[in-house]
Amino acid sequence: MSRGNLFLSLLLWLILAIFVIYPLSFLVIESFKIAGTNDVGIQNYIDFFKDTYYLKTFGNTLLLALLVLLTSTAFGLPLAYILARYRLKGKTVLTALILLPIVLPAYAGAFAFMVFFGKQGTLNLLLLELGLVSKPVNFIFGLHGLVFIQALHLLPFIVLSLSAGFTNIDPSLEEAAEVEGAGGFKRFITVTLPLCTPNYLAGAVIVFLWPFTDWLTPMIFGQIDYLPSISYINIAYHFTDMYRKYMGIVSVVVSSVICIGMFLISKRWVESKKYTSLSKGTTLEGRIIEPGPIKRFWSYVYMFLIAVLVLLIPTVLGLSAFSRRWVLTPIPTYWTLDNFRLIFLESPGLLKNSFVFSGVSLLWGVAFGLPAAYLITRTRVRGKEALDFVITLMLAFPGIAVGVSYLLAFWEGIPLATHWIIMPLSLFVRRLPYFLRMAHASYLQLDVSLEEASEISGAGKLKTFMNISLPLLLKGVFVGIVMFFIMAFQEISTAIFLYRGGWETLPIGIFLNWHRGMEFGIAAAMAFFMIVIIFILLLIVSRIGGGIIGAAWGSSGGRY
Amino acid sequence: MAFIKIENLYKRFGNVAAVNHIWLEVNRGEILTLLGPSGCGKTTTLRCIAGLEKPDEGDVIIDGQSMFSQGFIPPSKREIGMVFQNYAVWPHMRVFDNVAYGLKIRKLPKKVIKKKVTETLESLGLTGLEGRFPGQLSGGQQQRVALARALVGNPKVLLLDEPLSNLDAKLREKMRFEIKSLVRRMGITSVYVTHDQAEAMVISDRVSIMNAGDIVQVGTPEEIYKKPANRFVADFIGTTNFIAGEISEVLRERELVSIHTEFGQKMLCKIPDPAMASTNKKVTISIRPEDIEVFKEPREGADNLFKGTIVNRAYLGNFLYLFVSVDHTMVRVQAPYGIKQKEGEELFLFLNPEKCIVLP
Numbered sequence A: 001m002s003r004g005n006l007f008l009s010l011l012l013w014l015i016l017a018i019f020v021i022y023p024l025s026f027l028v029i030e031s032f033k034i035a036g037t038n039d040v041g042i043q044n045y046i047d048f049f050k051d052t053y054y055l056k057t058f059g060n061t062l063l064l065a066l067l068v069l070l071t072s073t074a075f076g077l078p079l080a081y082i083l084a085r086y087r088l089k090g091k092t093v094l095t096a097l098i099l100l101p102i103v104l105p106a107y108a109g110a111f112a113f114m115v116f117f118g119k120q121g122t123l124n125l126l127l128l129e130l131g132l133v134s135k136p137v138n139f140i141f142g143l144h145g146l147v148f149i150q151a152l153h154l155l156p157f158i159v160l161s162l163s164a165g166f167t168n169i170d171p172s173l174e175e176a177a178e179v180e181g182a183g184g185f186k187r188f189i190t191v192t193l194p195l196c197t198p199n200y201l202a203g204a205v206i207v208f209l210w211p212f213t214d215w216l217t218p219m220i221f222g223q224i225d226y227l228p229s230i231s232y233i234n235i236a237y238h239f240t241d242m243y244r245k246y247m248g249i250v251s252v253v254v255s256s257v258i259c260i261g262m263f264l265i266s267k268r269w270v271e272s273k274k275y276t277s278l279s280k281g282t283t284l285e286g287r288i289i290e291p292g293p294i295k296r297f298w299s300y301v302y303m304f305l306i307a308v309l310v311l312l313i314p315t316v317l318g319l320s321a322f323s324r325r326w327v328l329t330p331i332p333t334y335w336t337l338d339n340f341r342l343i344f345l346e347s348p349g350l351l352k353n354s355f356v357f358s359g360v361s362l363l364w365g366v367a368f369g370l371p372a373a374y375l376i377t378r379t380r381v382r383g384k385e386a387l388d389f390v391i392t393l394m395l396a397f398p399g400i401a402v403g404v405s406y407l408l409a410f411w412e413g414i415p416l417a418t419h420w421i422i423m424p425l426s427l428f429v430r431r432l433p434y435f436l437r438m439a440h441a442s443y444l445q446l447d448v449s450l451e452e453a454s455e456i457s458g459a460g461k462l463k464t465f466m467n468i469s470l471p472l473l474l475k476g477v478f479v480g481i482v483m484f485f486i487m488a489f490q491e492i493s494t495a496i497f498l499y500r501g502g503w504e505t506l507p508i509g510i511f512l513n514w515h516r517g518m519e520f521g522i523a524a525a526m527a528f529f530m531i532v533i534i535f536i537l538l539l540i541v542s543r544i545g546g547g548i549i550g551a552a553w554g555s556s557g558g559r560y
Numbered sequence B: 001m002a003f004i005k006i007e008n009l010y011k012r013f014g015n016v017a018a019v020n021h022i023w024l025e026v027n028r029g030e031i032l033t034l035l036g037p038s039g040c041g042k043t044t045t046l047r048c049i050a051g052l053e054k055p056d057e058g059d060v061i062i063d064g065q066s067m068f069s070q071g072f073i074p075p076s077k078r079e080i081g082m083v084f085q086n087y088a089v090w091p092h093m094r095v096f097d098n099v100a101y102g103l104k105i106r107k108l109p110k111k112v113i114k115k116k117v118t119e120t121l122e123s124l125g126l127t128g129l130e131g132r133f134p135g136q137l138s139g140g141q142q143q144r145v146a147l148a149r150a151l152v153g154n155p156k157v158l159l160l161d162e163p164l165s166n167l168d169a170k171l172r173e174k175m176r177f178e179i180k181s182l183v184r185r186m187g188i189t190s191v192y193v194t195h196d197q198a199e200a201m202v203i204s205d206r207v208s209i210m211n212a213g214d215i216v217q218v219g220t221p222e223e224i225y226k227k228p229a230n231r232f233v234a235d236f237i238g239t240t241n242f243i244a245g246e247i248s249e250v251l252r253e254r255e256l257v258s259i260h261t262e263f264g265q266k267m268l269c270k271i272p273d274p275a276m277a278s279t280n281k282k283v284t285i286s287i288r289p290e291d292i293e294v295f296k297e298p299r300e301g302a303d304n305l306f307k308g309t310i311v312n313r314a315y316l317g318n319f320l321y322l323f324v325s326v327d328h329t330m331v332r333v334q335a336p337y338g339i340k341q342k343e344g345e346e347l348f349l350f351l352n353p354e355k356c357i358v359l360p
């Protein structure tokens, strides 16, 4: 173990200690404080679980999580099968569309669907006009709407994980079943599906945990009786009401514990079940088959419908962005660039803040992620597993938990929260595992012997890294950079607790404009603008990283 | 009696004919090996028999029933057992369930299944492992599970695709004999794919040699070794020396031909089939290293005795392996341990005409 590595490792641990472990433990300790006294105890938790309202909230969240998982699985399973097994023309484009929600912020979808499916929305107006219904149908307000929008948003995780499973199954395992007499459906049920469970679980846990972290979507749909939403409301609006404040903090901790717990359990389970096969890489193409005309037809219809739903998001936001006073008509009647004028001329600070904060956090993310990936993959430095573990755990932490803990921890003891640096800092911590995972994956693909050869030729560790590793890692690193930026750019959960006047970012601008009620056009224009930026960045990644799908997949896991 | 008939089978991948219009018969109860270098179409042929691949032309007939030309019969309806190269043991099922799978599909009574599976596992030395998952088994044990699964249903045909190639050398040798005796005992018609010629020799009743999608020769292991049909077979089976030359004289009464060789000397060889036994014909002589005798001194008037220089001498335990240069043609010789000559020294090689095979 070299001294350099040890020093590096200590440095990374120090950063983790100050910016991750300290604030998060602060949050936990705070949750045990008893209001108005200096005592600590479990009173807050007792109150929480005794209060029928919070219990109901807890139950609602659990129910929502289950329904979202069920729905996305039901819709994702056939889609994953089609993607993995059928040879269809235009599949790549349709796939890219279907997977798009993975990089779009959830609130963009929520806004768009409210406009399209709402009581006064485009669809209802059209149906009324056609005389198909006599009064507006409630498509989305309520539990079913939440399930619908969240399932669509999370569909990519199920599709990607399952189709990876379907693709990676060694074909001979299915052929063996065929030879043994199990044709078609029987084979699918007894062999194919069970072999996909580890893959499925990896995606399913992300989906299941989402409702425990997404506070904004329920609020957009006028619902607050879900754990993350009520946490937000209690902490953001009722910070002076001690009871509500502590219930909010307890909700955050409860959500976090559930997220971390489920994440760890599923991780353990997936690892123990990972079926290693003896196959000698015969699975490159998996079992791609030519579907018959009927299957082909329905596959297209199915993919098309989902792609249309996804496309609704940018379309509706685009229509709102270029119009004003779009109410009570199926499509806008008054076209204008006013919204954009307002954004660019009257509040350019939003854009500047977004770019600066995301950029700074990105710099830190790379500065932290590259050495961390190096330590974890290439050295035997003590405690590297723990390092990896702590960083990976950040994947499961709800954004709201990071936000609240920063608010609490960096207010008095270390008064960082009074400086704008807190904004990129929280983004950096929130997306910590992001870049690391990308660098990690590229590192794993880089043959050690290439580096060893350089060292044998006389280059030191740092020289080797600069001359050999970095150029070879560049592609993966670049994809990681862009994905990190996209995610930081749309982040709202942490920022919403920490921003002060003048620090607003684009997502906060969207939120505020919507929240104040009347400026929906501006909010939509901002969301549209954000989607355009994401699109451009995605295009760049896909040019470099080979395919939008691959690019989007790289982003899995990090989006709570 | 032919139990499996492969008729004019043709399968193309892109522009490559993986299997090029082959004809082949497998007799009832015999073990036939498909042997050939990598990529020659063995697996493709086997998969056509299984129905995992549909040929572009031709047919496979199993027990008098056409598999392709009168409507495609899917693998699940063919009553075959198959052992895959990577075993394809289902990792999510216990050993018992893996083996019982096909029987369950056929809806046999539970008791019968239990009995059959137990018996089969016992015959393969797997008793006691029923409850384990494949991940808890060694490679050799997984291989046996795959074999048990293929055999338990008493299939009409057993197909094996390089079943031993993932095992270590010792185990591989042992399993050859085990598979052979087991399959013999059960009397199942088997097609065995391998690219290991030693394995093919041990295991098969007949060997079918393939090259680039064609069947080059079919015969018993002995026939193939002693009477290779062409240069490819001679080279592929065992080691041999090739000497190029041209027939200068046909000595019918002695059943020999005289050949003018590349190293400028005359050589007598056993007469080949009539089509080839004509003067001025360019041929290749094949003689195996173990068929060459070594002498220290020349002998007056002896045929096929050539002087050479030892270029390389290797000690292989039970014999010596010599590379001898005969007028710049390198000849490999398997010599008895007693030869004392060192590298650079001369000796005489006797290439017994009876053992010299003339190939086109």
Ligand SMILES: Nc1ncnc2c1ncn2[C@@H]1O[C@H](COP(=O)(O)OP(=O)(O)OP(=O)(O)O)[C@@H](O)[C@H]1O
Pocket (backbone or CB within 6 Å): B013, B014, B016, B017, B018, B036, B037, B038, B039, B040, B041, B042, B043, B044, B045, B195
């Ligand atoms: N699914 C496929 N797609 C395209 N080409 C294929 C496919 N399967 C086989 N081939 C080609 O057909 C030829 C014969 O392949 P096959 O697998 O039958 O060879 P093999 O004799 O079994 O070789 P090996 O000993 O390496 O297993 C090869 O050239 C191979 O590349």
Ligand SMILES: [Mg+2]
Pocket (backbone or CB within 6 Å): B042, B043, B044
């Ligand atoms: Mg093969």
